[in-house]
Amino acid sequence: MKLSVLNIKGEDTGREVSLDKSVFGIEPSEHAVYLEVKQYLANQRQGTHKTKTRNEIVGSTKKLKKQKGTGTARAGSIKSPVFRGGGTVFGPTPRDYSFKLNKKLKQLAKKSALSAKAKEKKIKVLEDFSLDAPKTKEFVSILKNLQSDSVKSLIILGNGNDNVFLSSRNIKNIKVSPLDGISTYDLVNAQQLILMESSIDVIKNTLN
Structure with missing residues (x-):
């Protein structure tokens, strides 16, 4: 599957990237996604009821x-x-609701969520950019150019860029994070995925 690379103005750069079929083109496992989301929500519970x-x-x-x-x-x-x-x-008495899942099952869950988003054509690829300083206003203008300012979006970073992350913290319905800070719940909960160009190889290498 090939997607066009967009710049921060929302324009087509003329370049395309290929999404790995082993990550973005598998048959989604709904049960694996269910278990991963269930684990994430269970881990959020304090369990202090008494x-x-x-x-x-x-x-x-x-x-x-x-x-x-x-x-x-x-x-x-x-x-x-x-x-x-x-x-x-x-x-009720205090208890720990967390439970363990196998690493391969968690990888399958992420692949399933990514493949489902790719099948629904809800993935955009954005060329890498950086900000000189944390500027929420500038980041909002980029989202408007991508027509993503009113959509619950998840932006996956490739190379670390603290200013991009800091610029997004006060924006509603937007989450910016590298792949290791993202759960299957985040992937499923987002209406749209925006992948930084450098994150595609990171996703491929991490999930394979």
Whole structure:
């Protein structure tokens, strides 16, 4: 699959790049994508939920009434779960929701997400550029030239450029990051991918 390379003015440079079929042309595995996204979301959970059990409630331990002869059920403590203010039975406790996935499965998930975007023709290739200083206004003008200012976009960097990254931090629905800082969730969640020209070889070498 070949795509035209655009410049920061949104114009065709006359050059084309080929997207590797082993990364951008496979049959997407929906299950691999599901597991990767599930892992990412699970890892975001703090797992600090907690309710107090019977032994953690502060209250009197005095027996409420005599054992027999009242005509009602026996009751030994005000902290019993059957009373208002008592402990919770089988309530949530702190836990770790994270789980592990094999490296090859995570690579397959990324390849599947990239292939799906390529199939939907939602990938643009932008020639490498740099900014002398972090300038959000200048970065926004580049997005407008690419007609991507109103689209949830993910920009994958090749060569490190801190100023490009810093210029994008305050822009809504835009994420800029090198490949190692991007998850399958980011790829699936984006409506459009913008690949810096130098990132294509990085993606190919990393995922193969």
